[in-house]
Amino acid sequence: MSDDRRDEHPLLAAFRDDPAPRSRKPWTEEDFAAVMEACRDGASIEQIARRLGRTPTSLPMHVRRMLPLEERHLPIDLALPRLRQLDADGDYDWLGALAQREPSPWERDQERRVEQRALGLGGLSDELLLDIGLALVTSTATAQDALRQQCAAELRRRGLVAHLEQQSAAAADAAVARLSALPTDGYRDWDAAVF
Numbered sequence: 355m356s357d358d359r360r361d362e363h364p365l366l367a368a369f370r371d372d373p374a375p376r377s378r379k380p381w382t383e384e385d386f387a388a389v390m391e392a393c394r395d396g397a398s399i400e401q402i403a404r405r406l407g408r409t410p411t412s413l414p415m416h417v418r419r420m421l422p423l424e425e426r427h428l429p430i431d432l433a434l435p436r437l438r439q440l441d442a443d444g445d446y447d448w449l450g451a452l453a454q455r456e457p458s459p460w461e462r463d464q465e466r467r468v469e470q471r472a473l474g475l476g477g478l479s480d481e482l483l484l485d486i487g488l489a490l491v492t493s494t495a496t497a498q499d500a501l502r503q504q505c506a507a508e509l510r511r512r513g514l515v516a517h518l519e520q521q522s523a524a525a526a527d528a529a530v531a532r533l534s535a536l537p538t539d540g541y542r543d544w545d546a547a548v549f
Contacts, residue, residue: 376407381416383449389417390448393437402434423454475508480517483508487518492525 376385385406392402399417403410414430420437421428428436440446457465470476475483487505509515 374403374407374409377409377412386416386420386448386452389413389420390437390441390446393417393434394441394444399434420448420452422451423456471508475504476511480512480514483512484514484517484521487514488521488525491518491522492529 385408388406389402392405397405399413400410402408402417403413406413408416414433417437418426418428418430418433421433421440425436437446437448441448475486478486483505487509490502490505506515509518
């Protein structure tokens with residue numbers, strides 16, 4: 355058995371009887387700071403685990419948590435070398451990276467909904483959405499039910515149904531006024547023949 359006392363951390367003497375006395379205990383900020391310090395010293399996973407009183411099998415998962423969120427997919431055996439790369443200048447914000455977390459399924463679902471709204475009718479301004487709603491209400495062309503339902507749902511979500519009703523009534527009044535303003539000369543005979 356080799357004597358590795360040159361790597362000995364002051365707390366190591368207390369851990370001689372139990373090589374991992376802190377195993378299964380919650381990790382603290384001080385534990386992560388000690389990992390970073392040992393990483394800067396060039397310590398291996400086994401040496402870091404000994405310094406912290408942790409098991410070498412669990413340590414790489416915690417080292418991986420110190421990586422940026424988008425790099426936590428790396429294999430466990432690459433976590434420590436990557437942490438050393440990130441800290442090459444000695445200024446890596448490991449605490450900031452540690453604070454990053456994966457979004458919950460609910461948060462991912464909310465993000466997806468926001469993206470969908472931005473791509474579809476939800477991405478339109480209120481004025482444009484009302485214009486489309488008015489066109490669907492007043493048009494004689496048949497629109498797909500899916501489009502009508504999506505437009506109605508978005509109008510309801512934004513609380514614009516009353517505005518659409520007002521615009522529809524105003525459009526109907528304007529159409530009747532335009533119809534009333536048409537000259538009636540020459541149309542009386544046609545009207546009588548039709549009716």
